[in-house]
Amino acid sequence: MRRALVATLAVLSLAGCAGLQTADTRSAERTLTAAGFEARPADTAEKLAHLQSLPARTLVRHTQDGATRYVYADPASCKCLYVGGDAEYRRLRRHEDAAVKKFFSVEDSAGGPDFGLWEIGPR
Helix, strand or coil: CHHHHHHHHHHHHHHHHHHHHHHHHHHHHHHHHHCCCEEEECCCHHHHHHHHHCCECCEEEEEECCEEEEEEEECCCCCEEEEECHHHHHHHHHHHHHHHHHHCCCCCCCCCCCCHHHCCCCC
16 A cells, blocks of 8 residues: 555656646747747658757757857657757847846845844854
């Protein structure tokens, strides 16, 4: 009984992680597209094999013939390679900076709430 419970919890945990990973992948792909990255499908067996050899869901800088390109491989969801240049990469970084500012704005708490309960002062 106990083994069955542990096994069930492990399966549910892995399924939850896979769901989060899929949502994160879709979010990353929307962000890449909004920044101007182009999705190129792995429409041949050779391209699919190459796609699967790349680091998955990681933005990689690649220089070839003096041109810098940024690639993001998604071998699982869309089975495609997102490709962009320096302009798309700069737009991507601006988008990330805006998202950080939106969710993590810094406010001055002088005269505001008392955080003494948390003991957040220097140690």
